[in-house]
Amino acid sequence: MKTIIFLLLIAAPLAVYAKAVKKPQANIEKRPVTPEAAAQAQPDPRFCIFGAQSGKVFNTEAAFKAVVWKNDVVYVGESHDQLLDHQAQLEALKAMKIARGSKIAVGFEMLNASLQPILDEYTAGKLTQEEFLDKVNWKKEWGFDFNLYKPLFDFIVENKLRGLALNVPKKVVGKIARTGLESLTPEERAYLPEKVEISRHKKYNDFLKASFAGHGDSPMAKMFTIENYLASMAAWNEGMGARIADFINANPGYSVLVVAGNGHVIYNAAIPASVKARVKGVRQASFYTESGACPEKINKDHKDMANYVWYINHPPKAEPVPAATAASTTAVTVPATAVR
Numbered sequence: 001m002k003t004i005i006f007l008l009l010i011a012a013p014l015a016v017y018a019k020a021v022k023k024p025q026a027n028i029e030k031r032p033v034t035p036e037a038a039a040q041a042q043p044d045p046r047f048c049i050f051g052a053q054s055g056k057v058f059n060t061e062a063a064f065k066a067v068v069w070k071n072d073v074v075y076v077g078e079s080h081d082q083l084l085d086h087q088a089q090l091e092a093l094k095a096m097k098i099a100r101g102s103k104i105a106v107g108f109e110m111l112n113a114s115l116q117p118i119l120d121e122y123t124a125g126k127l128t129q130e131e132f133l134d135k136v137n138w139k140k141e142w143g144f145d146f147n148l149y150k151p152l153f154d155f156i157v158e159n160k161l162r163g164l165a166l167n168v169p170k171k172v173v174g175k176i177a178r179t180g181l182e183s184l185t186p187e188e189r190a191y192l193p194e195k196v197e198i199s200r201h202k203k204y205n206d207f208l209k210a211s212f213a214g215h216g217d218s219p220m221a222k223m224f225t226i227e228n229y230l231a232s233m234a235a236w237n238e239g240m241g242a243r244i245a246d247f248i249n250a251n252p253g254y255s256v257l258v259v260a261g262n263g264h265v266i267y268n269a270a271i272p273a274s275v276k277a278r279v280k281g282v283r284q285a286s287f288y289t290e291s292g293a294c295p296e297k298i299n300k301d302h303k304d305m306a307n308y309v310w311y312i313n314h315p316p317k318a319e320p321v322p323a324a325t326a327a328s329t330t331a332v333t334v335p336a337t338a339v340r
Contacts, residue, residue, distance in 0.1 A: 040065070046091065048294035048311040049287070055298045058308065067285050067308070068095040072248065072255050073275055075286040077262035077306070080144045084312045085289045086259075090151050092287075093257050097159060100255045105162035106152065107244055109260035110142045112167040113191055123156050123163045152259065164247060164256070168192065168239035177224045177232035193242035197277070198234040203304070204269035208233055237264060241274020248279050262288055265306050 040061040049058040058064055068074055076092050078085040096104050111119055115136045122132040129150075133139075138146055156163055172188045181196060199205060212229050224232075244256055264270045265286050272286050286306035290299075291314045302309045 045294070046088075050298035050302075050309050050311075052288070052298070052303055052305050052307055052309050055303070059294075064091070065095045065098070068092055069099040071283045071285040072279075073244065073258060073272075073282060073284045074255070075258040075260065075265045075272060075284070075306070076310070077260065077265035077287060077289050079289065079291065079314070080261060081148070081317075082289075082291070082312070082314050083148055084314060086148050086152065088287070088289060088310060088312060089257065089259050090155065093152065093155055096255055096257060097155075097161075100253075102160055103251075103254045105164050105247055105251075105254055105256045106156055107164035107166045107240070107247075107256055107258045107260075108149075109167050109240065109258075109264065110144075110149065111136060111165035112141065112169045113165050113239070113243060114169060115141070116165040119163045119165050122153070123161065125157060129153075149259075162247075162254075164243060166240040166243045166258075166260070168236050173232050173236050176235050177228050180228050181231050181235065192235050192239050193278075196231070196235050196238045197274075198230055199237075199269050199273065201267055201269035201273070204267045205230070207263075207266065233270075237270040238274050240264065241271045242278060244271070245275050245278030245282075248275075248282065267304060268306060 043059045044061050047059050047061060047064045049064065050056065051058065058067060074092050074096065076085075076089040078089065093104070093106065108119075118127070118132065118135045121127045122129075127135070129146075133146060153163075155161070168191050169188075172184065172191050175183060175188065184192075208230060209226065212224075212226055240260070244258065248254065248256060258265075258271060260271060265272065265288055268276075268284075268286055272284055276282060276284065285308065287308045287310045288302070288306035289310045289312050290302055290305070292311050293313050294311050298309055
């Protein structure tokens with residue numbers, strides 16, 4: 001009996017204490033939610049995103065921002081001719097701006113590293129758009145309509161952000177595909193890091209080999225060996241990855257948005273793997289953009305494509321796409337790789 005009374009005496013104050021500590025929590029939960037915060041917590045058709053491993057849904061602006069904010073490097077892959085993919089990249093850039101202010105660089109596959117001084121002039125507001133396009137020879141260098149990328153460049157200029165010209169010159173990638181890494185001159189080799197690692201990622205290598213095999217007995221395919229082809233792809237990705245890594249290592253506190261074809265993002269085996277090997281403890285998030293209506297759950301064939309799969313319902317193409325440049329299918333230099 002005494003024991004029971006003793007326990008009751010202990011329990012009574014604990015119960016009172018429990019009620020006391022719950023009251024502030026209740027007040028916190030009842031704080032008014034701003035319309036903006038409420039909207040960001042609602043499913044948003046712009047964000048049909050799934051965790052590529054977990055299948056978890058990230059379909060709100062708040063969830064998307066949370067992913068972007070906690071990473072140093074964010075990759076949003078693209079199909080080069082799809083405006084909605086570039087709008088997705090802009091969404092990522094806007095989210096990064098909230099978290100990092102002006103400490104942001106945007107890396108472009110569209111421009112090779114030799115064009116960095118021109119890009120610096122443009123982002124600093126020292127060149128008009130027309131002067132920039134003329135100096136980088138946009139139509140020859142890339143080929144796709146600049147208007148697809150214009151909102152990204154405008155945001156960079158308006159907010160005084162940094163731009164990075166990432167790509168390896170087409171002639172260098174093409175030469176490797178034809179005659180191997182050892183055939184490069186010192187000037188050509190300077191576009192690549194000292195170490196060029198050919199990926200051992202099985203799914204990624206299967207992806208590349210299938211693309212190579214798809215050319216069959218075409219004259220272009222006969223120009224290359226599979227070994228040199230894989231070396232050219234490795235050099236391409238390592239060149240871009242090293243550019244990103246060098247920037248991050250030299251600029252602590254900065255984050256980088258990488259604007260590149262899906263083939264450079266897929267399986268995290270291309271550029272992301274190169275950056276990871278060169279930046280200790282780097283935090284990365286990759287989004288593979290997949291054309292199609294928003295499904296209820298991730299397509300099983302799309303699992304592991306990146307960290308996240310972002311379904312974007314592309315409109316039907318009204319006209320055939322213009323001849324692809326080296327940056328998309330590398331038709332000028334190496335067999336197409338399904339890099340979109």
